[in-house]
Amino acid sequence: xxxxxxxxxxxxxxxxxxxxxxxxxxxxxxxxxRVATNALSQWQHLPVWxxxxxxxxxxxxITAGVHGDEYNGVLSAHQIAQQLKGKELAGCITIIPTFxxxxxxxxxRDFNSSxxxxxxxxxxxxxxxxxxxxxxxxxxxxxWEHLLKPNxxxxxxxxxxxxxxxxxxxxxxxxxxxDALNMARLLNPEAILNxxxxxxxxxxxxxxxGIPSITVEIGIGRYTDQALVTRTVQGVFNICHHYGLLxxxxxxxxxxxxxxxxxxxxAVEGGFILPSVVLMQAVEKDQLLAEQFDSFGELIHQYFSxxxxxxxxxxxxxxxxxxxxxxxxxxx
Numbered sequence: 001x002x003x004x005x006x007x008x009x010x011x012x013x014x015x016x017x018x019x020x021x022x023x024x025x026x027x028x029x030x031x032x033x034r035v036a037t038n039a040l041s042q043w044q045h046l047p048v049w050x051x052x053x054x055x056x057x058x059x060x061x062i063t064a065g066v067h068g069d070e071y072n073g074v075l076s077a078h079q080i081a082q083q084l085k086g087k088e089l090a091g092c093i094t095i096i097p098t099f100x101x102x103x104x105x106x107x108x109r110d111f112n113s114s115x116x117x118x119x120x121x122x123x124x125x126x127x128x129x130x131x132x133x134x135x136x137x138x139x140x141x142x143x144w145e146h147l148l149k150p151n152x153x154x155x156x157x158x159x160x161x162x163x164x165x166x167x168x169x170x171x172x173x174x175x176x177x178x179d180a181l182n183m184a185r186l187l188n189p190e191a192i193l194n195x196x197x198x199x200x201x202x203x204x205x206x207x208x209x210g211i212p213s214i215t216v217e218i219g220i221g222r223y224t225d226q227a228l229v230t231r232t233v234q235g236v237f238n239i240c241h242h243y244g245l246l247x248x249x250x251x252x253x254x255x256x257x258x259x260x261x262x263x264x265x266x267a268v269e270g271g272f273i274l275p276s277v278v279l280m281q282a283v284e285k286d287q288l289l290a291e292q293f294d295s296f297g298e299l300i301h302q303y304f305s306x307x308x309x310x311x312x313x314x315x316x317x318x319x320x321x322x323x324x325x326x327x328x329x330x331x332x
Contacts, residue, residue: 001018001020001023002016002018002020002021002024003016003017003018004016005017005034010032010045013030013031013032014031014032015031015032015033015034015045016031016032016033016034016048017033017146018147018150019031019033019048019050019094019146019147019150020150020151021050021052021059021092021094021150021151024050024052026052026053026054028049028050028051028052028085029048029049029050029051030047030048030049031047031048031050032045032046032047032048033045033046033047033048033096033143033147035101035139035143036135036138036139036142038102038114039114039115044101044139046096046098046099046143046147047097047098048094048096048147049081049084049093049094049095049097050093050095051081051084051089051092051093051094051095052089052092053088053089053090053091053092053245054088054089054090055089055090055091056090056091057090057091057092057243057244057245058091058092058153058154058243059091059092059093059094059152059153059154060091060093060094060152060153060154060155060156060239060240060243060245061093061094061095061096061148061151061152061154061155061156062080062094062095062096062155062156062157062158063077063095063096063099063148063156063157063158063202064076064077064095064097064098064099064157064159065077065097065098065099065100065103065104066099066100066123066124066157066159066202067100067103067109067110067123067124067159067160067162067221068100068101068102068103068104068106068107068108068109068110068111069103069104069107069108069109069162069163069221070109070158070159070160070221070222071160071221071222071223071224072158072160072218072219072220072225072228072229073159073216073218073232074097074098074104074158075226075229076158076218076232076233076236077095077096077158078097079229079233080093080095080233080236080237081095081097083233083237087246088246088247089245089246090244090245091243091245093240094151094152096143096147096148099123099143100123107222108120109122109162109163109221110122110123111123111126111135111136111139113134113135113136114135115134115135117134118134118135118136121136123139123140124200124201124202125198125200126140126200127140127144127200127201127202127204127205128140128141128144128145128149128205129141129142129143129144129145131145149209149211152206152211153211154179154183154211154213154239154243155202155203155206155211155212155214156183156213156214156216156236156239157202157203157214157215157216158216158232159215159217159218160218160219160220160221161219161220161221161313162221163220163221163222163317164221164315164316164320164324164325165221165313165314165315165316165317165325166220166279166313166314166316167217167218167219167220167279167312167313168189168190168191168219168228168279168280168312169187169188169189169190169216169219169228169231169235170189170190170191170192170216170217170312171184171187171189171191171192171193171214171216172192172195172203172214172215172217173192173193173194173195173214173215174194174195174196174197174203174207175194175258175260176196177207177212178212179212180207180212180213180214182242183212183214183239184214184256185253185256186235186238186239186242186250186253187214187216187232187235187236187238187239188231188234188235188238188251188253188254188256189216189235189256190256190257190279190280191256191257191259191280191310191312191330192256192257192258192259193330194258194259194260195215201215202215203215216232216235218232220316234251238250257310257330257332258332259330259331259332261330261331262312262328262329262330262331263306263307263309263328263329263331264325264327265289265290265303265305265306265325265327265328265329266323266324266325266326267292267320267321267322267323267324267325267326268301268322269292269300269301269322270319270320270321271292271293271295271300271301271319271320272292272293272295272297272318272319272320273290273291273292273293273303273315273318273319273320273326274291274292274293274318275289275290275314275315275326275327276288276290276291277289277311277314277327278311278314279311279312279313279314280310280311280312281310281311282308282311283308283309283310283329284305284308285305285306285307285308286305287305288302288303288304289303289304289305289311289314289326290303290314290315290326290327291303292320303326303327305327305329307329307331308331309329309330309331310329310332311327311328311329312328312329312330313325313327313328314327314328
């Protein structure tokens with residue numbers, strides 16, 4: 001059952017500590033979900049939208065902001081919620097648009113812990129969390145156990161490329177799972193990577209629990225790409241049409257690059273790097289990808305393609321540390 005915090009409202013909205021959408025009345029609901037306390041003993045709360053239809057159907061959970069500097073996912077989640085208002089549904093859609101509160105407040109990818117013994121952590125390596133673990137592990141466990149896992153038969157996690165680099169509309173999906181690959185194709189991205197999963201990643205944990213999931217990468221970290229946000233929203237609605245949550249015609253699927261292989265070219269030393277290629281450009285083996293300059297503006301390094309491929313990502317912040325991404329290629 002959904003557990004409400006009695007006599008507790010924030011901005012007029014009910015506060016909950018466990019969500020069970022099956023027990024809710026038909027209609028649109030807005031809640032604050034109580035996650036955990038911070039080091040000042042103040043409760044942290046996540047905004048939650050629930051759109052519940054009168055007819056039975058799939059239950060989709062949409063998350064965004066697991067990384068605190070990835071705003072295009074958050075904006076996509078907002079626009080999905082706004083466009084769902086007043087629509088008749090079969091099934092249920094739950095949206096958590098701002099997952100990593102401390103990271104978002106710091107414009108930072110990671111969860112920022114007040115525990116001096118805990119390094120700032122990538123929340124997308126901590127799932128399903130640990131209710132007896134450190135601060136980020138407890139934070140994740142509360143959300144996973146009481147908000148996410150009970151309420152999904154399909155899941156979509158919205159991200160962007162890490163700050164300083166850019167992606168097209170790009171999706172991770174485990175090709176062994178039919179519904180995961182199907183959702184990825186329905187979003188009509190430029191590229192889909194066959195992703196068997198990594199330890200601690202939300203997409204992986206969803207799949208391990210029998211809930212088909214995809215990770216959607218929407219352009220660039222921190223900076224708004226409204227065109228990709230619009231495409232993402234359209235893609236999510238395409239998924240909803242396909243699985244019968246909403247009435248309407250599906251948008252035809254456009255063939256995307258599908259691959260199980262990417263190559264990441266990283267900076268051999270620090271400096272200022274200017275790409276010589278653009279997103280989705282086809283490159284040949286030994287083609288120039290980028291040039292690097294020192295603090296005097298002298299050319300110190302050139303980066304060449306180790307093999308033929310398509311440019312999936314490149315840096316957009318010119319100052320790059322040693323080991324940071326310069327160009328990522330996908331190999332169809």
